[in-house]
Amino acid sequence: MRRVPLAWLNLLHEKTRLLIAITGVAFAALLIFMNLGFRGALIQTTTMVYGQLNAEIILMSPRTLQISATTPFPRERLYQAAGIEGVERVMPLYVSYLLWRNPETRISRAMFTYGVNPQDPIFLMPELQSPEATKQLERPNTVLIDIRSRPEFGPQTIGLETEAGRRRVEIGGQYSLGGGFAADGTLIMSDQNFRRFFSPRTLETVDLGLIKLASGTDAQRIAQAMQARLPADILVLTKEEAIAHDRTYWLQTTSIGFIFGMGVVVSFVVGTMIVYQILFTDIRQHLPEYATLKAMGYRNPYLFRLVLQEAFLLALMGYVPGLIIALGLYQLTVKATAGSLPVSMSWERAVFVLSLTVTMCGVSGLISVRKAIAADPADVFR
Amino acid sequence: MYLEGEGDAMTKPGNRFFAPENPLSNSLAPIKDELAVQIQHLNFAFGKGDLCKQVLFDISLNLPKGQIVILTGPSGSGKTTLISLIGALRTVREGSLRVMGQELADMRNADRVRVRQSIGFIFQSHNLFESLTARQNVEMAVELLGRFKSKRDQAEVILTQLGLADRMDHKPQALSGGQKQRVAIARALVNHPPLILADEPTAALDKQTSREVVTLMQTLTREQNCTVLMVTHDNRILDVADRIINLVDGQLESDTNPDAFINSHTYKNSKHDDAKMFIM
Structure with missing residues (x-):
């Protein structure tokens, strides 16, 4: 008992x-x-944005703190990475903050902006997969706006015109992403528009390099090989490592x-x-x-x-x-x-x-x- | 009321080592194996240095097996200290104290715990766990010896013997004072310890209940041939004893049978039994 x-x-x-x-x-x-x-x-x-990036490996400068505090690196590194076995596609991603004016209150706030090549399938959001979205991106001075941007940025109606970075800008479409802790709102524009809005910046330096691998490859192994092949001014991270990298930044610093x-x-x-x-x-x-x-x-x-x-x-x-x-x-x-x-x-x-x-x-x-x-x-x- | 009791006591088998002719002498002490407690030249003091206060002075005392002994004396006379020393609750530093043949002087704490397991304790306040039923409280004592299979039966047998058959699954809250004390006695007796130490077991009980409790205790300990040392001020229960030891200021004052004790503490001319109580 x-x-x-x-x-x-x-x-x-x-x-x-x-x-x-x-x-x-x-x-x-x-x-x-x-x-x-x-x-x-x-x-x-x-780190939510990483989940919407269509890439297994991400290149960044070792001095990059997190996605909204990047240090650009030469675009040649991407082309060098493209030569490594298992890599299907390399895609540059440009990021910066753009002052966006609310057309109703005329108050400008910083909007986090992604610059992409319209032909590159960088994002996984379903709204960006249509040919219409690509067409809108290719138009000059046109951007796509994140509907999860804070209401302080003003209306998000398609076709709305306002001023951003001292240029006229038109909303060509919408998507849903969310800016997280670092950004109250986000925009996506083509690399050509990015060059216009952020002149004198050129497309010769990129903020993040996205690498899409052929299916059935081991991202971890390729990332290691890539890190060994590329110069020391580049940090090669798998998507999970990149998320951990940002997380560490927010939690520890x-x-x-x-x-x-x-x-x-x-x-x-x-x-x-x-x-x-x-x-x-x-x-x-x-x-x-x-x-x-x-x-x-x-x-x-x-x-x-x-x-x-x-x-x-x-x-x-x-x-x-x-x-x-x-x-x-x-x-x-x-x-x-x-x-x-x-x-x-x-x-x-x-x-x-x-x-x-x-x-x-x-x-x-x-x-x-x-x-x-x-x-x-x-x-x-x- | 004493006359009935003492006649009874004289015929009990536990009385065979009783030596009323020469109560204070140890010269007739039986061989060691027959002694439950053997004390020789025991001194005890509380505190150290200037604050040192001696409470027991050169106590020598033998308790043969099977005796029921009452230890009495004014408060502050050292009764409780003596009983807690015999109970291996304090360390003996001077003199010799043997319980069931084991020398307690300078014994390690772990060994004293083992000695305590063969002693049944009964206290003034019953000290039962309020959260446990009567049966569980008794089972706690059986568990101590690791008898998990038989603990339920053992607890039930002893509680039934103490007249608590229909109270086994009650918690102390639902028991009267006498019943609680009977549970405490059951807890002390359930392992059939060779020695029982009781401190004022009837202090919190009324006259009739004390009588009941003490008689039960007497019957059961006689059956188990168990030695009982009981500290009490309660004159109503002196007759259960084979022997009464009086302790005054830390020294043995007298060691007699109840009859002699009562006579020596009573005014010859007193008509009232009650008068005795004022003297003791």
Whole structure:
């Protein structure tokens, strides 16, 4: 027959206190989930554009920080890369910020602009696959506008004319991409228009080189071969590596990582204190019983396990509602921000927060267990 | 009420080592194996240096197996200290203290825990886990010895013997004071320990309940041939003892049978039984 589950029964005995404890743990877990969720979503929006790029390998200058802070490199590098086996196509991508005037308010704001060769299938967005889109791109002083640009840029009607970079510009079409953290709105234009709008810049230097591989090739292996073949002024990254590259930039060299990291730490500390308070009260109340157990001949390891079991049970019982509420709030966030903050749960995060919650309760357990260990069996005779 | 009790006690088998003619002498002490507790020249002090306060002075005492012994004396006389030393709850530093043949003097903590496992403790406050049922509280003691298969049966048998058959699945909250104390006794007795140490087991109980509890304790310990050392101020239960030891200011004052004890503590002319209680 199994052992009397003393940890479990102790917790269940005080229903109100158990409820408060569960609420505390759930709240801490929820806060951690929200912080990680927002952080993940912000990072996802900044790297979202990579998901829409029709390329397996991306070339950039080693001095490029992320997609909106690039250092151009010579276009010859692309042609050199084109000679490597497995490469199907190389495509230059030019990027820069363009001041876009809202025709209604006449206020100009910086729009993030992609310059592409209209013949290159650079983007995967379905709106750009039609011959009509290509035709519009080829027209001079015509751009495609991102319908997820902020409303402050003004109307996005096709055919609308306004001023950008001191030139007249016409909206020739629309697509849906999203600018993420670095841009409030985006435009796509042809490389020829890019040259016009950003004169005196020429097309001799490119910001990103997109490389489409033949099907059935190993991007990782080709990227390595390419890096070995090309001069050191080029960084060859697979698409996943490029995303990781940008993510690292945002998390480690901007305040985003710090802010949300801080949120996680604070939630963790608050949670630890709540659980500690609960366990400590529980132990103090049961001190005569613990002393009795020791007088009867129970040893310290038993009490140690008992307290840690209670902590572990609290962690599990608090984590589950925390996870459920977090899932609900994630959906609510996505709805409230109309999809521009794509907060979503991943297995990794669920497991990570579970381990944080268990650690949190474990730490409080370890702090409070000293009190139980210190119970003097001689105190039972009073 | 004492007369009934003492006549009873004299005929019990546990009484065979009782030596009323010469109560303070150890010269007639039986061979070691027959002793549950053997104390020689035990001194004990709390604190160190200037704050050192000695509470026990040169105690020598033998408790043969099967005896029910009451330890009495004014408060502050060192009764509780003595019982906690015998219970291996404190370290013996001066003198010799043997429990079931094991020397406790300077014993390591881990070994003392093992000694405690063969002692049944009963306390003034029952110290039951509020979150556990009566049965589970008793099972906790059986688990200590690793008998997981038989623990349920053992707990049920002892609780039934103590008249709690219909109360086994109640938590302490739902039990009366007497019932709680009976559960605590069940917990102490369930492993059939050779030695029971009880500290004021009836202090929180009314007269009738104390009598019930003590009689049950007496019956069960006699059945198990178990040695009982009980600290009490409760004169109503003195008659269950084979022997009464009086401790005053940390020294053994007297060691007699209940009869002699009551006589020596009673005014000859007193008409009231109650008068005895003021003296003790």
